[in-house]
Amino acid sequence: QIQLVQSGPELKKPGESVKISCKASGYTFTDYAMHWVKQVPGKGLKWMGWINTYTGKPTYADDFKGRFVFSLEASASTANLQISNLKNEDTANVFCARGVAGSSGFDYWGQGVMVTVSS
Amino acid sequence: DIVMTQGALPNPVPSGESASITCQSSKSLLHSNGKTYLNWYLQRPGQSPQLLIYWMSTRASGVSDRFSGSGSGTDFTLKISSVEAEDVGVYYCQQFLEYPLTFGSGTKLEIK
Numbered sequence: 001q002i003q004l005v006q007s008g009p010e011l012k013k014p015g016e017s018v019k020i021s022c023k024a025s026g027y028t029f030t031d032y033a034m035h036w037v038k039q040v041p042g043k044g045l046k047w048m049g050w051i052n053t054y055t056g057k058p059t060y061a062d063d064f065k066g067r068f069v070f071s072l073e074a075s076a077s078t079a080n081l082q083i084s085n086l087k088n089e090d091t092a093n094v095f096c097a098r099g100v101a102g103s104s105g106f107d108y109w110g111q112g113v114m115v116t117v118s119s
Numbered sequence: 120d121i122v123m124t125q126g127a128l129p130n131p132v133p134s135g136e137s138a139s140i141t142c143q144s145s146k147s148l149l150h151s152n153g154k155t156y157l158n159w160y161l162q163r164p165g166q167s168p169q170l171l172i173y174w175m176s177t178r179a180s181g182v183s184d185r186f187s188g189s190g191s192g193t194d195f196t197l198k199i200s201s202v203e204a205e206d207v208g209v210y211y212c213q214q215f216l217e218y219p220l221t222f223g224s225g226t227k228l229e230i231k
Binding site for chain 1: 154156158160162167168169170173174177179180209211213215216218219220221222223224225
């Protein structure tokens with residue numbers, strides 16, 4: 001069955017970096033895009049961007065340019081998100097989600113990773 | 120950016136009644152290919168979002184036929200017929216027409 005399994009919760013201090021992984025299984029990894037979505041606890045969903053899993057090309061939403069990097073370990077069917085110079089406002093649950101061709105939505109989601117930034 | 124605006128529900132909704140959730144986009148989501156790039160998701164408490172409807176009215180795989188989507192280029196409705204306890208959560212609309220992809224602020228459904 002298709003699954004996206006994300007790494008575990010993270011507790012970091014301001015200024016530190018964090019790397020979150022999203023391991024896909026049950027399908028051909030390079031056939032589908034991988035998107036990243038942020039959710040502050042108790043709030044709504046915000047799209048961070050996506051990575052083309054075939055070419056490795058990332059696309060970032062404006063609020064996520066600079067400190068955020070999407071990358072792949074295609075041989076391991078894994079997408080990664082690295083956030084550097086963490087700020088308190090990065091505290092959120094971060095989801096990876098599989099994007100279906102033809103813009104028909106995110107059909108599978110990871111379980112989410114809670115990133116907490118606190119001094 | 121395309122702004123997505125969702126309406127509220129008169130919570131709680133009695134079990135077995137129908138519920139309609141509205142969503143409005145600041146730009147038409149009708150693509151030149153004839154598809155309307157509007158999706159609906161449900162996020163149950165403590166869970167990841169789940170795709171319910173894509174292209175405005177197509178149910179995702181495994182989704183109950185109690186869920187239906189309709190609308191025009193800028194005004195959309197998700198209808199849940201005969202609400203059940205498992206329908207509790209927050210419903211989000213999302214536009215997939217152009218980057219950045221944007222979500223509505225969410226509509227909470229509570230059941231009585």
